[in-house]
Amino acid sequence: MAKLRIAVANLKGGCGKSTLSLNLASGLMSRGKSALLDADPQGTLEHWLKASVEGMPSVVNASEDIKKSIKSAESDFDYIVIDCPPSLESGHTKQVLDLVDLLLIPVLPSPPDLWSSVHMVDAVKEAQKTNKKLKSYLVRNQVESRSALSKAMRQAIEFCGLPALKSSLGRRASYRWAALEGISVYQFGKRGDTAVNDIESVIKEVFKK
Numbered sequence: 001m002a003k004l005r006i007a008v009a010n011l012k013g014g015c016g017k018s019t020l021s022l023n024l025a026s027g028l029m030s031r032g033k034s035a036l037l038d039a040d041p042q043g044t045l046e047h048w049l050k051a052s053v054e055g056m057p058s059v060v061n062a063s064e065d066i067k068k069s070i071k072s073a074e075s076d077f078d079y080i081v082i083d084c085p086p087s088l089e090s091g092h093t094k095q096v097l098d099l100v101d102l103l104l105i106p107v108l109p110s111p112p113d114l115w116s117s118v119h120m121v122d123a124v125k126e127a128q129k130t131n132k133k134l135k136s137y138l139v140r141n142q143v144e145s146r147s148a149l150s151k152a153m154r155q156a157i158e159f160c161g162l163p164a165l166k167s168s169l170g171r172r173a174s175y176r177w178a179a180l181e182g183i184s185v186y187q188f189g190k191r192g193d194t195a196v197n198d199i200e201s202v203i204k205e206v207f208k209k
Helices: 017-028 044-048 066-074 092-097 109-115 118-128 151-160 173-179 189-208
Strands: 003-006 034-038 057-059 079-084 102-107 135-139
Touching: 003 017, 003 092, 017 034, 017 044, 017 079, 017 102, 017 173, 034 066, 034 135, 066 092, 079 151, 092 118, 102 189, 109 118, 109 151, 118 151, 135 151, 173 189
Parallel strands: 003 079, 003 102, 034 057, 034 079, 102 135
Antiparallel strands: none
């Protein structure tokens, strides 16, 4: 049985969902066997990792039967990270939320982007009716330190009705360059050190929850 099953989801595109999923799965590899399931029919992760290098997590296309994919991975992996589609219409995300322990919702650090995530709150509350252990947190992405703790941001987070991790992902070119090379920031050498610190901070905070 997997130690931790993590879904990464947001109904808004362009928030860094696949970036967080891939790098999170890569970071977890040093802690145990890590599976990365791509439940998004767009197949972003599969395109990203076409030319993957040694040490990268293998991507499993789980868009056809997400429940079967998760159940299959549970017996072989310690950690499962699922990149969900940016929609509830297919039913994939709802199925995932019924089976995971943790939901991370990446959001861009602006009030409008945070407010647009409020629809995820309803999905989380609905899932928690049957999945009592499900915990969920916002993860601020592309944060610039000068504006990360602005009053408007704090108010927007409170408005969303979901807690936010203290850890965040900075606005760093290394995430984009790593994606172009088909790798995670963990394989990016010295150029990825600050981004690795971001991901490690998220992982360590999640493990304390």
